[in-house]
Amino acid sequence: MYEKPVDILSTMKKLRILYLTAILGLVSLSTKAQDKIEWMKFEEAVKANDFSPKMLFVDVYTDWCGWCKKMDKDTFTDSKVIEYINANFYAVKLNAEDTSRTFNFMGKEYNEAQMAAAMRVRSYPNFVIIDSTLQNITQMPGYREPVPFLEGLTGIVANGFPKK
Secondary structure, eight states, rough: OOOOOOHHHHHHHHHHHHHHHHHHHHHHHHHHHTTSSOOOOOHHHEEEHHHOOOOOOOEOOTTHHHHHHHIIIIIOHHHHHHHHHHHEEEEEEETOOOOOOEETEEEEEEEEEHHHHHOOSSSSSSEEOOOOOOOOEEEEEOOOHHHHHHHHHHHHHHHHHHHO
16 A cells, blocks of 8 residues: 655645744734733722732723723823733723622622712812722823823833832
């Protein structure tokens, strides 16, 4: 019985193409992950922090806030802002007027409006930065374009919440 010889060069070329395709797929997935901020619910961020400690960045907004919408459109779509927030924080969107959804935090039940009030947010947009121990917070209120936003955020992180 005659067996056809294996063409090693052809097999290697096919494996090389398969390998390159897999690498390109992984690169495109990692690039796509940075196309937007990975927003979470508050309780999801707290749970993720339990597993892998990281600061929380909480965007406190309202549906009627024009400056909040401008932040979403202009600042939160900037590639440097996206990269910095995704690398350094668990990002949370919190509607300061939503009383319908509840969650537990540190043994107490809150809705989003109650949590915004507990964080003493009184104007919008307002960005609350919570350290990885979930004990210390600071606020960064008001609309900012991407460069001033990053300058303010990196300053708060460097001065108030140094990485351990």
